[in-house]
Amino acid sequence: MLRTFRRFLLATCLLPVGLAPAFAGAACPPAGSDRASLQALKAADFALADTAARERLALGLAGCLGDPDPALRDxxxxxxxxxxxxRQQLSDATLAALRDRLRPLLVAEDPRGFQRPFAALVLAEVARTDRIRPWLDAAQREQLVADAVDYLCGVRDYRGYVDGEGWRHGVAHGADFALQLALNPALDAGQLERLRDAVAAQVAPAGHAYIHGESLRLARPIVFIARRDLHDAGDWQRWLQAVAAPAPLPDWNAAFASEAGMVRRHDVLAFVTALYLLAQEQDDAATRERLLPGLRAVLKEMP
Structure with missing residues (x-):
């Protein structure tokens, strides 16, 4: 079963996204603004009464998502x-244009490592707008699901916060993208399963111990997928057993004999514990009943 799960996981993470070339040469600060004017806008809580100016600036600010200065980027x-x-202050046309500018950034060259994770984080906000007030059609929504799956599966830069540089946090931002989609009742079981397995792909990356809260961020979309009541407790137990398996270790006791083993144990235990706490606090008894038996089982198996 575990071998079948890993084959399916690989297939999930190789879904094509069909992205257009990224827009190049975007100026930051955008044309017509400078650092002082942007800082003044921030001080005014981003209040900008001129609708046309606000929407132009929104598109221009996409060019700042890869800026090395965290004050501008973040x-x-x-x-x-x-x-x-x-605040629902961007039109559907501007949201669509912003989405179309951001999607290629998920796969564009990113030597500093900021642009991709911040494109994913803003796309999470785009996905949220459709959840709050649907404006995407089914094909466009599926496009975002494919983007989120492909991005989260593909993260290999695991830097979180770096002094003097700020956040990258690619896994957490990818999890936020998955979360906003998972919360959307328009998604079907197959789409939710792909998001779930994209999360699984990053629970315990080889050789990296999470220290910037990634495990909790990965757990959040899972609990909301469980709330949809599209998978029963048995399905969740099988998924959790696969995610929390010790492989490539022969068993969890072997984790104590290598640094790589301890790293895997650390990440798996952090994810399962975070998910357990989130599930335990759910006000929906059915969600607790779907998740908690499987979570208790895998926790009992971990020394």
């Missing part, structure tokens, strides 16, 4: 875009 570009989307 503190202004991401915060402005998130704020405007959560």
């Amino acid at each position: 503190g202004i570009a991401f915060e402005a875009l998130s704020t405007w989307m959560r």
Whole structure:
């Protein structure tokens, strides 16, 4: 069963996304603005009464998502875009244009390692707008699911926060993208399973111990997938057994004989514990009943 699960996981992580070439040469700060004006906008809580100017700037700020300065990349570009989307201050046309600018950035060359994770984080906000007020059609929504699966499976830069550089946090941002899609009732069981298995692909990457809260971020979409009541307790127990398997170790006791084994144990235990705590706190008894038996079983197997 574990071998079958890994083959399916590999297939999930190789889904094509059909992205167009990334837009190049984007200026940051965008044309018509400078650092001082953007800082003033942030100080004003991103209030911009001119609708046309706000929508132009929203598209321009996509070019700042790879900027090495965290004050521009995270503190202004991401915060402005998130704020405007959560206030429903961007038109559907602008949201579509922003999506089309961001999707290619998920796979574009990214030597500094900032652009891809911040494109994923803003796409999570785009996905949230469709959850709150549907504006995507089924094919466009499926496109985002494919993007989220492909991005999360493909993360290999595991840097979280670096002093002087700020956040990259690719796995956490990919998990947030999956979360916003998993919360959307328009997704079907197959789409949710692909998101679930993309999460599984990053629970315990070989040789890397998570220290920046990634395990909790990965657990969040899983608990909301479970809330959809599309998979029974037996299905969840089988999935959890596969995710929490000691392989390539022969058993969990062998983890104590190598650094690589301890890293895997650390990551698997962090994920399962985070998911257990989230499941235990669910107000929906059916969700608890779907997840907790499998979680208790895998926790008992880990020394």
